[in-house]
Amino acid sequence: MKQPLLTADHLSVQYPGKNGLLDAITDISLHIRTGETVCLVGESGSGKTIAAKTFMRLIDYERGRIAAGHVQFADQDLVRLTDKELRRLRGRKIAMVFQEPMTAFDPIFTIGSQLIETILRHQRVTRQEAWRRSVDLLRRVGLSEPEARMHQYPGELSGGMLQRAMIAMALSCSPDLLIADEPTTALDMTIQAQILQLLKELQREYGMAMLLITHDLVIAAEAADRIVVMYAGRIAEQAETQDLFREPYHPYTKGLLQSITAPDSMRKSKLYSIEGSIPGLHDMPSGCRFHPRCPHAVERCRSEVPELTGLNGRLVACWRAEELRHSGNVQARPAVIEAEPMTSERKETLIEAVGLSKWYPLKRGTGGKERFIRAVDDVSLAIRAGETFGLVGESGSGKSTLGRVILQLERATKGEVYFRGEPLTQLSGARLRNMRRHMQMVFQDAGSSMNPRWKAGDIIGEPLDVHESLSRKERKARIEELLQIVGLSPDMADRYPHQFSGGQRQRLGIARAIALNPAFLLLDEPVSALDVSVQAQIVNLLLDIQERMGLTYLFIGHGLHVVRHLSDRIGVMYLGQLVEVADSAELFLHPAHHYTRALIASIPHPDPAGRGTARVIEGEVPSPAAPPSGCRFHPRCPAATERCKLEAPELQEIGPGHYAACHFPA
Amino acid sequence: MTVKDFVLGKTVWRESKRQTAARPRLRSLGTGDWLAAVSGVILAFAALCALFPGWIAPYSPTSMEADRVLLPPGAAHYFGTDYFGRDIFSVVVYGARDSLLIGVASVLAGGLAGCIIGAAAGIAGGVIDLILMRFIEIVMTIPGILLALAIAAVLGPNLFNMIFAVAVSMVPGFARVFRSQIISVKGRAFITAARSIGMPAPRIFFRHVLPNAWSPVLVMATIGLGTSILTAAGLSFLGLGVVKEIPDWGTLLSQGRGYLTVAWWISTFPGIAITLLVLSGNILGDWLRDRLDPKREQR
Incomplete structure (x- = not known):
């Protein structure tokens, strides 16, 4: 088995709040190997973005602090790196694609100048060489007329085009790890599919590891090799994509999977939903953080925090994972939309x-x-x-x-x-x-x-x-x-x-x-x-x-x-x-x-x-x-x-x- | 057993949550709160001076002691004396009345007029907005002090004219701020929501637009208080002020200018008084604005 490219070990991050420190993420352990796509799935407030920012130490700029744990990238300890070493790492070894391509570019510089700047910062090449390489990249990410795009300002491009340009920028130094934070959420449906496909192709081509962050399990199903489900700052479950969809272990994952509106749901029937709402950072429930919303919670879930433990080659943080394994799973069936009889009565x-x-x-x-x-x-x-x-x-x-x-x-x-x-x-x-x-x-x-x-x-x-x-x-x-x-x-x-x-x-x-x-x-x-x-x-x-x-x-x-x-x-x-x-x-x-x-x-x-x-x-x-x-x-x-x-x-x-x-x- | 545990689990958690929520928040008073308190005391003291100067001032502001000319600050005369032998502390205390009156009245008048123009432009939009705003911009091209100077010169020097002159110079700022504020609130979704339930336009304006638009104006008014006192001082300095036995702070400031090298205290103390008043107003205005934002209440 290959050595993991990135390893996070019992990582906790804290942010200063009004009444002391808030735990943004707690006890996160995961690893990504070269060539692998890992999907971090979670709803808002689950800490998935903070986890990703921690891997680039971007939290330093937001007064965030690594409270405990280690992050190892290749042979470097990310927690101990100095600012200078970090700058050399960011963009060259680890690159990031953001959710809002509209705001991730500086509006007053052309796409070309921003791309060239990134290349020149990390590589010893001439300006002409950087220009040539930028044009190639833009062509590779599927932008038409790349030479013309180089001279355009971010405001002149549509969201989908900007996201492609953003990806080109992230790829400009052939990073080992690409972190994509909700890369398709802000885009239209038809564009989402394009971008997702592009990311998958590029990953194969460049042999990168990819950490894809999303709130949408459907996107994870489409792209991920392995899925890590986060809830309220902790990892709930981690499994190979196939396994997770076949048989989710954690009640939260089960709930999430069931709340997806299936393409063949009985129209107007009640959808499955998880009761309650996600807790805020300042009032985290004790014990297992999911217990107030969990239909299977028992006394122990309220008082003791479940550790992420191995079970059948997967990791799950639930006291009752073993006994609940087979309950409440929906079997994946081929989606069949049934034809409905025409409503003959014409209402007014x-x-x-x-x-x-x-x-x-x-x-x-x-x-x-x-x-x-x-x-x-x-x-x-x-x-x-x-x-x-x-x-x-x-x-x-x-x-x-x-x-x-x-x-x-x-x-x-x-x-x-x-x-x-x-x-x-x-x-x-x-x-x-x-x-x-x-x-x-x-x-x-x-x-x-x-x-x-x-x-x-x-x-x-x-x-x-x-x-x-x-x-x-x-x-x-x-x-x-x-x-x-x-x-x-x-x-x-x-x-x-x-x-x-x-x-x-x-x-x-x-x-x-x-x-x-x-x-x-x-x-x-x-x-x-x-x-x-x-x-x-x-x-x-x-x-x-x-x-x-x-x-x-x-x-x-x-x-x-x-x-x-x-x-x-x-x-x-x-x-x-x-x-x-x-x-x-x-x-x-x-x-x-x-x-x-x-x-x-x-x-x-x-x-x-x-x-x-x-x-x-x-x-x-x-x-x-x-x-x-x-x-x-x-x-x-x-x-x-x-x-x-x-x-x-x-x-x-x-x-x-x-x-x-x-x-x-x- | 599971069902009971589950129900229990939920209730207990809710209970503990409720307790934490009900616990009085022992938030230590922040720096902002202390500053605001100090500012409040200063403003209250200034108001007291304006209302009952006799209680505070140790001497009469008009009594001139020929043997006590240009004394530096000391135990007998806290702020020293001026060329005529007047006790500066007493003059400053008595001068508070006119200074505050000019400041408050001109801000009120100018602010009200400015807000009405700004609101009209912001609500009506289109041609009315265009005309009103171009007019305001024309007024703005003339520096405030020059405008006030011209008005005071035409109307003649008395207190009312001075307030009027200073008020006119404040109108453009208020109009512009309030207009942009109205326009931004007008575009927010809850205004559409109010329209979608069939609320008449005037009611939308008074119930939704106005309460969400006025806090920057409040802050502007506190800053304007200082500006207007300064403008008034400028007018007095140029001889268009109110000629009175008891000078206001601005007049006193300019009277002391000639003695700056020999008796720094004549100008300095009224200057400090103006600065303190302006600063207190700003701090209190900022603090008030934060308090008025419901989202800041607890987080």
Whole structure:
């Protein structure tokens, strides 16, 4: 067996907090061998990023301190290295790729100068040689016209392109270890798949070790040889990818695996979810840190910390791992989406949009004619009472704008919106405000959608104050009732939004939205910002409320599986246009538009056995300010012909209830 | 057994958590808190001087002792005496009234006008914003002291005109800060949320925008207090101040300038008084801003 490249041994890191030192990570032991991909999986606050930063000693810049343990890299002791030695190591031996490519580059220097600087810092080469090498690297990471890119500033490149450039920079000195911290999280679905594939190829090519940090087990399944699961600053479990997915030992891993919305989940069924939320650094539970949320916890878990111990060639930190091994495991089965019978009864239409457009004017250039960003361009759709209409698309597709224009939070440039036959686009002032009680909204980032100076009770009570005149007592009773409906305790009404966890804040947001018994809810990516184990809780709550109150949902999301799970019908948007509408199952079984096919194909499979089946779609989403002619998807479409370039396809019915805007539907 | 243990486990943990949460936080008073306390005492003392100077000053500010001219600071005269034999400490104490009055009144007037203009521009946007802000920028190109000077020169030297002149010079700063503050709050998601529940615009403004926008203005006002006292001092120095028996701090400062080489104490002590007041205002303003942020309460 090869000597490990990086070894962490009982590593603990502390950060100074207001009331003394906080343990960010405790007792972390892991190793990475050359050529191996290890995935560090954990939710927010699990310490996975801090662990990675510790391996480069970047925590020094954040007042972090290694409190105990060793880190050995090749033959060097990372804990004892001086600043000078560290600088020689960083970038040359260990390189890092960050989550936000937009912020990881300095915006005032060109991509080229930043690449060359990195190369010159670590290697004795001439400037010309460095330039030549940079161009090669950019070409290797799949950027078109690398010479031109060298002269561009970070602001001129899209997120996916910048992430490629970032990877090129990390590779510039052929590091032995590449640390990738959530490299795909900030990117669009189709771009995620591209980047993940690129990373895997490069790792093989350069023979590097890779530490991939992610919150998404699906990505780990796709890329990792070995997976290390972290929870609240400790390692919960470590195993080979195949083993972990076949039979997780730790109850937390079991829970995480089960909370993944499977591609073949029974639609609208309750999802498995882990109760409660992740503890904060300042109030860590005693004993096993997972015990307050663990369904199998016993007395011992509360008082004694379980050590990471070997069991069948894997490592797990759980007192009851041995006895629980076989309980509660889901068997991986081939995903089969079952066709559903067509809903024959046509329910009445609640909301109808006709030829809806929202154009934002761009600053006019001198002498040029006025240009627009066509965020939403001529979209027509009807949402029936009681159904959930899912809307998917990548960033820039205009899905959020469409939602806001339907709710009249932004005024349409063209077109009409009807609510129960009433033309909303023509209402204004008090009459429109009065209509708002029937249509409410849940935001992606619940925290920022609340006035930070208000208490939870007042936030929920606000719609009541505006639309209803309740007595003090009635108002209080209603607020408590609402809190209970969304699964919060009534005594939380006196807390401020920042005192809630992310999941709880989203519950508050939902309570506010349903306070007036609306008929329609716009759900704008309500679970995207939440941790995996909490997402399922919110999805279940939304299903529960819909059933109880007979609500109609417009669900905007980018996680295709979650959208499929909740929605009766799904609309796919691309560059401001609706390209396909179909029943949920039908869309996944027989996607007609090539973009939809590409989207579905780009989903990584939550099962290592199906690894590599995700197909990658080429190219980036063009700017909505200058959309391609004809069919907007034609530059990326595998089936495009001359006709697609010239003639824009209309949305037309290709099957019962199945619409697609494509000249050559599949 | 497992179920019971599990339930017990949860409750016990919750219980202990609740206890820690309920325990009084013995957070030692930080440096910031001490500074704020000292600043508060200084401001309170200045206010006391302004209201009841007779209680504090050992001499009359107008009595001139010919045999006690230009005495250095000592036990009898804490801050020394000036060319006319006046006790400087007493003059400073009595001068607090006019200085504070000019400072507070001009900040209030200028701040209010500035905030109204800034709010109007920020809320309305578009053409109104454009016109108001260009106007403000034009006013800004004229240095504050020059503007105040011109106004005071036109209107003539009296207390009210002086306050007016200083207030006008403060308007642009407040307008700009408040406008940008309004615009940034207006774009936040909770304003969209308020609109989505059908709240009328004026109510959104008073309940959501204003409370989240005013803390930088508060800080600006405390800093403005010092600036306006200085501007007033400048006016007095140039002969456009209020001609009175008891000089305000600014006037005293300029009166002492001629004696700086022979009697440093004449200018120095009113200068220190101004500095202390300005500094105290700033520190207290900062401290207040932190206190007003709900997120800072516990973390």
